Amino acid sequence: MTSTVGPTDHGTAGIPEFPMARAAGRPLDPPPALRELQAETPLTRVRLWDGSTPWLVTRYADQRAVLGDRRVSADMTHPTYPRQAPGNATLSFIGMDDPEHARLRRMVGSAFAVKHVAAMRPAVQKVVDDALDAVLAGPNPVDLVEAFALPVPSLVICDLLDVPYRDHDFFQHNSRILINRDTTPEDRTAASTVLADYLGRLVVAKLDHPGDDLLSRLGERIKAGELTVQGATEMAVLLLIAGHETTANMIALSTVALLSHPDQLALLRDTDDPAVATNAVEELLRYLNITHGGRRRVALEDVEVAGQLVRAGEGLVLPNDIANRDPEAFPDPDRLDLTRRARHHVAFGFGVHQCLGQPLARLELEVVYRTLYRRLPDLRLAVDFDDIPFKHDGFVYGVYELPVAW
């Protein structure tokens, strides 16, 4: 029998609870129960923390169909939206529908466009090089999360927004509270309030002293009457959190995956060909799926999903971890293969809400993969694999600490 870690598998009424537990000893694979459902019951009810029973969609093709369907809403204020946790705050346009979603997204879109992000490559490379210089000059072993994975994307998004990096303990701490499933509603509200107060003050300061940064661009929209200070602040909170927590977890979790697949790590470490890292980014995103709580949606009209009727008002949960391991979309899906063509994965979501920051995330990960394992060619875990603390309780999956030596 498979033993499990994390929450229990089955609710009292026979409807499985979601999220489901990963198998013990297999922290990089999706929960076995999801795999069984994908093979046998691609649309099924699941029970969430609040007792609600939205539909769970497990197959890759069905998830893309739902996420591309305009009759399906991402409105987090909808009464039957399947929330990840109590007190789960609305985060700007990620939880809105078009046309307002598109209007707000466009205001910051150009900063994350491929062309603009490409020009950031030298700056990102310098951030990575400097962080590694500090790692090499510091204690050995070290916690790679604290020393490298968290600082790199935090420095990059701080620069883009012009948020002072010296405040990183404050914003990283409060972001962590916000994206933990077990946070109480009171603590979530408190963390959300202090972050909003902090970023609101920075936005207001930009009204009088604008610079060449994203918060100043939001200030211009406020002056033009297109955005309120509160709207700009909510957007800034979204960008700051999404901009550092996600990529930080990908960096640390990729390193865990590569250290436990030494043949794949060697592909990255032993080449000068940049295309290897570019491809590795897609495969590691497909394989690891840090946003493991899945996309959340609610049907606004009756829609057909996996050959069944989902009625208007019913919630939908779409876990990308299992979609990205669907054998119909990715042959031999449980094999980590850095040479695989995996760019059609749904790790960045799909449809109008597909990750706005994906060009930046791709750039950061590519630079890290090309640099970290070559500068630390003897990198190894400084603890047993079984002692790595995985974030089973996070909205974003990853590791709390990654003690490594070299």
Ligand code: HEM
């Ligand atoms: C490896 C890193 C990342 C992963 C795996 C990731 C994943 C995702 C996913 C799955 C969504 C879709 C949410 C949904 O459909 O409900 C999303 C949306 C979003 N992401 Fe990312 N993300 C990453 C990095 C970033 C970065 C660096 C930023 C920069 C600020 C960012 C900003 C956003 C924003 C603003 C949205 C909302 C888009 C919208 O609703 O139109 N993300 N991300």
